[in-house]
Amino acid sequence: MNRDGFRFGYALSPAVLWLPAALLAATSACAGDVSPPAALCDPPDSACDGVCVALRSDRSNCGACGVACSVGEACVAGACETRDDGSGGGDSGSGSAGVGGSGPECGGDRALQRCGGECVDTRTDPNHCGKCGSACEPGRACVGAVCRRTCLEGLTDCGGACVDLTADPLHCGQCDRACDPGRPCEGGACGCSAEPSQDIGSEVPQRVSGTTLGADDSRSLSCAGSGAADQTFLFTAPRAGTYLFDTFEASHDTALGALRADTCAELACNDDAGGVQSQIAVDLAEGEPILVVVSGAEGDFTLRVGEPGPVQCTPTALEPVVPQTVVGSTVGLEDSVSATCDYTSSLDATYTFTAPEDGLYVFSARSAVSELLVEVLDGGTCTGDSLNCHFGFGESIAVAEIEAGKTVLVAVASPVTAMREFTLDVFEAPACPGVDLGSTVPQTVTGNNEELPNVLAPCFSPTSGGEATFGFTAPRDGVYMFDATGSSFPVLLEVRRDGCTGEVVTCLDGTSDPARATVPLASGDTAVLVLDSHGDAGDYALEITELACPIIDLGSTAPQTVTGTTADFSDVLAPGCGYSGGREATYLFTAPADALYTFDTEGSTFDTLLDVRDGSCAGPSLKCNDNADPTGVLTHSRLSVRLDAGQSVVVSVDSYEASGEYTLSVTRQEAPPCPLFDLGDSVPQTVTGNNEGYADILTPGCAGGPGGEATYAFTAPAEGYYDISTAGSTVETVLSVRDGGCGGDELACESDGRSSSAIVRLDARQAVLISVEASGEGGDYMLNVSPFGVPGTCAAPVALEPSVPLSTEGTTAEGRDVAEASCGGSDAPDVAYSFTAPEAGTYTIDTFGSEFDTVLAVFDGSCGGEELACSDDVEIDEWFEPVSELEVPLEAGQTVVIVVDGYMESGHYELNIEL
Secondary structure, X not given: OOOOOOOOOOOXXXXXXXXXXXXXXXXXXXXXXXOOOOOXXXXXXXXXXXXXXXXXXXXXXXXXXOOOOOOOEEEEOOEEEEOOOOOOOOOOOOOEOOEOOOOHHHOOOOOOEEEOOEEEOOOOOOOOOOOOOOOOOOOEEEXXXXXXXXXXXXXXXXXXXXXXXXXXXXXXXXXXXXXXXXOOEEOOEEOOXXXXXXXEEOOOOEEEEEEOOOOOOOOOOOOOOOOOEEEEEEEEOOOOEEEEEEOOOOOOOEEEEEEEOOOOOEEEEEEOOEOOEOEEEEEEOOOOEEEEEEEEOOOEEEEEEEOOOOOOOOOEEOOOOOOEEEEEOOOOOOOOOOOOOOOOOOOEEEEEEEOOOOEEEEEEEEEOOOOEEEEEEEOOOOOOOEEEEEEEOOEEEEEEEEOOXXXXXXXXXXXXXOOOOEEEEEEEOOXXXXXXXXXXXXXXXXXXXXXXXXXXXXXXXXXOOOOEEEEEEOOOOEEEEEEOOOOOOOOEEEEEEOOOOOOEEEEEEOOOOOOEEEEEEOOOOEEEEEEEOOOOOOEEEEEEEEEOOOOEEEEOOOOEEEEEEHHHOOOOOOOOOOOOOOOOEEEEEEOOOOEEEEEEOOOOOOOOEEEEEEOOOOOOEEEEEEOOOOOOOOOOOEEEEEEOOOOEEEEEEEOOOOOOEEEEEEEEEOOOOOOOEEOOOOOOEXXXXXXXXXXXXXXXXXXXXXXXXXXXXXXXXXXXXEEEEOOOOOOOEEEEEEEOOOOOOEEEEEOOOOOOEEEEEEOOOOEEEEEEEEOOOOOEEEEXXXXXXXOOOOOOOEEOOOOOOEEEEEEOOOOEOOOOOOOOOOOOOEEEEEXXXXXXXXXXXXXXXXOOOEEEEEEEOOXXXXXXXXXXXXXXXXXXXXXXXXXXXXXXXXEEEEEEEEOOOOOEEEEEEEO
């Protein structure tokens, strides 16, 4: 390998390198396609025993290697001749520049040659290996006039170079481990250069101006690429605590790091905390110095130094007038609003606005940043209910219906960067819908959107060419198609229920899919149709038609069987237990009597879905099933529903995406009573049974199996929490608890194999219905009901000492899922603690040190009180770590319940509280 790391196109074994030149040439010639090596000596010199000599004048090698002239003879033109001048004892000189024989100048030693004024042994000298001026690579030995491949003792081969790992800053301790620029390698470890660009002392808060223009890459940060210019500041903590450093006011991409001042060990590093700017938090002892490094693209920046405190919500009050325009910035602000359409921590600017009159108000923000959002919150506070939140690119528009005199809070933020400037326009929207189409079906509406405003921004689209809005009222139950494919431009078609700010039912982008929406509507339902574009303007056309649904009337006959193929139909309905995509056959069935009716697709040739809707295609789904066999071995579907005499339902045979021949069977049997049994009000108690052959009359919210269920009535003897479980069952169970009776609201549903468990809070004398269903085949089950007051639950939280700081630990593995944290944890057991604040202040509560993905929530007074704060994952150095941390302001003597929960798992946790 040569000095640059490239291998020659041939290879010779070490033995070959030691052969004489003539034999070496012969060996190379025998190598077939292997080229001979380069000559050892430059002409006219020749190699004799590894030494370059002049055969025309060398007395020891006169005319040929090894031919020596006698005493008194000289070598002239390659032949020994007697000298008449008496000088025959000397050499006649060298035949090449810089190379001489071994005459008196080199002490008569034949092994030495004169090279550049000194006598050297070209067989061993690494600077003149084989001939004068032929130097070996640094660190390599010259043996037998050949440079060896191995490095000298004490050196290591790193990529073809011999280096000292104890002192080389590019290979410190091991190959390719480079020290930061300016840091030496000492004893195989990188030393630390504590020389800062500037000492900024201990002042907090402070703002320091700096620039990376023309700066060197003197520090290496783990979160920043190499080659970036940087500037280093020395900061000394004035007291023990947490310190925040950020570059949010920089206009260019920055990275920010903190290093120990004595060892340069990295303490924190962040790239792009607020867009392309950065922020780090560092815990320091009093008097501890650190190096703060600002790196990234070249440019001016401001480094801010501060200490964390409670997030302040200090909105700016806008005048109660419209229209109005304000210019704002999020630079230097906090994340005071947890936006419902943003999952990041975003700096936001907040405003309060009071509506001068009833109306639909538009809040439109524009900025040069790529992404931004606007959210409108009820009540004028940062924690109010969201009225609307919209995310956009370059522009974002949120619309809210506001009564006269009502105050709202408007938050403007960007999830990618701190916005140096944005513009917020507030105005009252034009009448929406713009045109009321009434209930006429079919009908066609045409128009042009060139002069129309952009208010609703459907499908989260940016600024468009203007939108047309229409109101439509369904004349009867049915499925209605809204078709804008006849427009002259690709239409964004959105359908909303109950007004311009109502629920979005569907939104279709005509640039990729047909702008044709199919929506079930009940008689009298209203829908708002929005026709928009991605900036195109022109003529539009909207057609409204009613689709035939159901297709076939089965009458009131049971039992009966019908067959057909879904290939003959269209995809109109979305099944309640699946997704739209497959074509469906729809039937109308009217119950001839009060009974339990079973619908089955056994015998179909494809994987079917069954859905039963009440009354019409627009009615709610009463029951839906995908696969009668929950293991998926069988692909047919089956479900049973209780129907009253004369009750009509729409039955659809559907699929995810397949089509084929189907068989639909309808059977009838007497409906069993519900509940089957009465448990009374005694606790604790345990009952056993077998649900084989039981009717499947209910639809638990957590499972859709067709297995039958046993139903029980239970009345709570007193107010409190109750543990209801199927522990001890021999079959897979689904446990459901409903308020009142079979038709009541579901309070809890659990499907955890043979031991499903639900914790419910009941009032004294509250009646509930408990159902135990088989998720597969029926079999023996066990039902247990008992009061639930185990320490660590919401009913009996573990009391913590009213002092800080404090830490405790435990495990949620033995707990139950009782509390409902807003930020997660609904599928994992939890442990509850009560804590009374010893003094007023902002308390930091975290689960650092826990061994699983935790969720942390704080409730005022009890688990049923107001949730004061909730935390799931914490962002640390650009990564979301599975630990929780929150800050909550408390008054002296205020009692809260702290719930340690998990995100779909349980385990050992540590709970820490500090003031």
